[in-house]
Amino acid sequence: MRQHYRLDGLSCANCAAKFEKNVRDLPNVEEVQLNFGAAKLMVVGETSVEELEKAGAFDHIKVRRENEKAAPPVSFWKNKEVQSMAASLPFLMGGWFVLLQYGEEHLGAIILFALSIAIGGHRLIKTGLQNLVRFEFDMKTLMTIAIIGAAFIGEWGEGAVVVFLFAISEVLERYSMDRARNSIQSLMEIAPQQATIVRNGTEEIVPVEQTRIGEVMLIRPGQKIPLDGEVKSGSSYVNQAAITGESVAVLKAQGDEVFAGTLNEEGALEVTITKWVEDTTLSKIIHLVEEAQAEKAPSQAFVDRFAKYYTPAIMIIALLVAIIPPLFFGSNWSEWIYRGLAVLVVGCPCALVISTPVAIVTAIGNAAKRGVLIKGGIHLENAGRITAVAFDKTGTLTKGKPTVTLVETFSDLSEEEILSHAAAIERYSQHPLARAIVEAAAKLPRIEADQFQSHTGKGVQASIDGKVYWVGRVEENQELTAEVRTTINRQREKGQTVMLFGQGETVLGSIAAADTIRPESESIVQKLYQAGVKTTVMLTGDHRLSAESIAAKLGIKRVEAELLPEDKLRKIQLLQSEGKVAMIGDGVNDAPALAIADVGIAMGGAGTDAALETADIALMADDLHQLPATIRLSKKTLTIIKQNVAFALGLKVAALLLIIPGWLTLWLAIFADMGATLIVVLNSLRLLKWK
Structure with missing residues (x-):
């Protein structure tokens, strides 16, 4: 049986080691882990609070169960x-x-x-x-x-x-x-312990432990949100500083995700509970920080x-x-x-x-309050020794929401037909460019496709009216006409990404899309240099011309383009031969590169389990501003x-x-x-x- 306890009065590192030994020597105790920084004890086996306090009596250590409220602090005198x-x-x-x-x-x-x-x-x-x-x-x-x-x-x-x-x-x-x-204690007290639940048309105030996934919470103006959920009805500005470190409130409306411990500022919200109390983003932050x-x-x-x-x-x-x-x-x-x-x-x-x-305890706690989750002292130290930062482009340096800017045809199909056919195929894909194509074709007649197949890093294909069409990136060894090649290069020089649409070996048209550069990206790159980073690198699957155009605007020194996911991993390994490397990405597509980097940094960790699990450091807000600040904090530590x-x-x-x-x-x-x-x-x- 695994049990977790909180410890009061634990101030000496030597005493902590002795207490851990005493607990380990107790009968029926199989395993013990004492976290001195968080004053937390994990015991596997059968024991009681009384036995544990007896083991810590030499230093007057008080023990309570993890979910039990702490006694009011004793006044100094x-x-x-x-x-x-x-x-x-x-x-x-x-x-x-x-x-x-x-x-x-x-x-x-x-x-x-x-x-x-x-x-x-x-x-x-x-x-x-x-x-x-x-x-x-x-x-x-x-x-x-x-x-x-x-x-x-x-x-x-x-x-x-x-x-x-x-x-x-x-x-x-x-x-x-x-x-x-x-x-960390202040983080634990952020979320309310009770929630107003709408059951059978009536409001009930119940402890958060007694709520169920799928139930609807009512959040009034000025109240904190007790559990993670999805807005069912209503709209309001929500202050998410407790989770993301951002002091500016964010507008939440139907379908948007909200987090436990955040503050509803204006309107009333009905929120469908999506996570148990122990699985909320706030609970995960506290657990990971400890x-x-x-x-x-x-x-x-x-x-x-x-x-x-x-x-x-x-x-x-x-x-x-x-x-x-x-x-x-x-x-x-x-x-x-x-x-x-x-x-x-x-x-x-x-x-x-x-x-x-x-x-270490103080620095990690400081970072957590600013919406930066550092998952260990080793990562904190490594961040202070970083010499190179590698960026994923889409969703990191850019907003990750590209829009279609131009459709050109090289066949009898019209531009609208090219776009609607491409949208039929891309409707099955989750790639940002796929979503851009689908959104651009929203007002066009809908075409259905089947037999969808995806080829990672290259493109997708599907059958429409018995004919197989494909949408994909331009391959360097691909045979293209002078007209197609000229069109592609013209768009790439403007920093746009070009996707080709075709059937078999024939290119029928092209779709250009542009992703908006984040307003803060340029200043963040400069602040990284000021924080002591010597090299910045962009890693992207885009064509070199498009990537270099964006890199030049941001002041990024090196560009590695036309990369498949496994290529990014090899590039990180090469960079590591020159010094400590941080990789920053979205925590999902870049998982291999994030894992192998000396410090893997995920953007927008709030609500993203993959980011919290994969990265060494998670920037809880979808915001780069905390990156140079985190490196400076690490150096200061x-x-x-x-x-x-x-x-x-x-x-x-x-x-x-x-x-x-x-x-x-x-x-x-x-x-x-x-x-x-x-x-x-x-x-x-x-x-x-x-x-």
């Missing part, structure tokens, strides 16, 4: 850790007052410091001792050893300061991680491997610092044990371990990760160097570790505000 920290402060201050007045050996100072340690650190020391017995060396174990060691050598004041600073670090780290996760946050980026995997060896190395160094000078050089035991304890504290890898995941790792290691190296002159105190060690952790987290949180 009602938090037990904050209360313990605040209660210990007067005793800490009193202890230092007595120490400064009467010296560190005074019994009053020792008692006050001991009370401060007991009040502020009883949870920490209890957990640390339990870990020590099990030989589990995490942050709390190291802190406990340092506190007990400080008391053992008479440094009660230092031990009390370590407890207090560590408590501050824990509280602020938890607050920071909660801020990072809020971007899965993305769980996937380790290459830099995070490296840091985790590094930390695995780093922690034991620090413990060995601390032990050697404590025992070698007294054993071999006659130095003071108390002094060098103290220095060893300081090494133990400052060497804790907390800041290093959290340096990457918090940046890479920069912040590098800053975090450098700072986490650099500060520890600097602190460790203070051992040589004996300047590294316990309180300075914990301050350095706390400072490194907080600076790393706060630096990552800058991505929340990045625009």
Whole structure:
């Protein structure tokens, strides 16, 4: 039995790993996956919330079922850790007052410091001792050893300061991680939990879980849409910012698709439900973003491997610092044990371990709120290293809705007859050019065709009145008359696509169609260059003359034309020999090229399951504007990760160097570790505000 849970109070990466191990050790548990970024747990097997909370009791982790509402957040001053920290402060201050007045050996100072340690650190020391017995060396174990060691050598004041600073670090780290996760939590609260359903002519307000596909929802002005559906009646402007990131409302009328979590602004709508609550586009976005946050980026995997060896190395160094000078050089035991304890504290890898995941979580959450779905840390990092962007032309650089501009005949058939015959054949096809031909022939007498056949990338054919006709693209080795060739080249030079209509080996006519270039395409290409992309490439099945005409208008450097779907894949492979390549397409026809590219980017992911499943990144709106912004966000994230790792290691190296002159105190060690952790987290949180 597979069960999903939400976790409250999970702020430490090391604690998350320990909790996962504890859950895995529970009887009847077969498989466990813990998503630290999303604070989510998946368990295969038989277990209960009580058992899971017992497994997380060492860090006071609270567990609830996935669909269960979270308890209201505890106010800052009602938090037990904050209360313990605040209660210990007067005793800490009193202890230092007595120490400064009467010296560190005074019994009053020792008692006050001991009370401060007991009040502020009883949870920490209890957990640390339990870990020590099990030989589990995490942050709390190291802190406990340092506190007990400080008391053992008479440094009660230092031990009390370590407890207090560590408590501050824990509280602020938890607050920071909660801020990072809020971007996804806010998405989860967008969709209403109830829907107004019209049943037997009456309105009923029911929980969304109790609705059925095919039922009709009533959406009044100012209400959010609870479930995905299709407009049955009415028209209204709907704000889809929650899904696509677009702040401009879109007009929805009969037959249009609407999404859960979007806002109906003006008119009343009757909407037929098309998806269960767990299958809505919003639910898929939340699920995919949470899965993305769980996937380790290459830099995070490296840091985790590094930390695995780093922690034991620090413990060995601390032990050697404590025992070698007294054993071999006659130095003071108390002094060098103290220095060893300081090494133990400052060497804790907390800041290093959290340096990457918090940046990844924050960046992916930021992108999701802007309508960009990044499906993993590896794709986020790869997007920051892109050197080339390959565009599919139709539907990406152009609107994907071509219109017939010219019909010419090279036979006894009239232009209208050519168009109506071609429409009869193309009525069975889903290609954009086919739809353009059918629409152009809408007012002409309808002709019926049968025995339809499609030849991918080349054309289609069908039988009309017992004769087989075809519509297809121009083949380079095709035998054409001078008149036909001249006509085709003239249209191509204008950036138009030409389809031929014929029977057998005879070309009977041609149909030219033009696809409108998206207004934003030219500026987007320039912004990609500004974002650091070196090469842009157009991949299209169109003739080179048509493709080059459009590419020249947009500033695209390279054109690969007359390509079949498998040719696009080979072109992507060639580009990859020069660097990291992103491919942007519609997520359906370009699936092979999207899959093989270093970063596959799908346009218009909202409502398109294929785009959500195929691509590494989905631009939920049918809009290119977010593409250069996403690349810049990725580069910014890479920069912040590098800053975090450098700072986490650099500060520890600097602190460790203070051992040589004996300047590294316990309180300075914990301050350095706390400072490194907080600076790393706060630096990552800058991505929340990045625009």
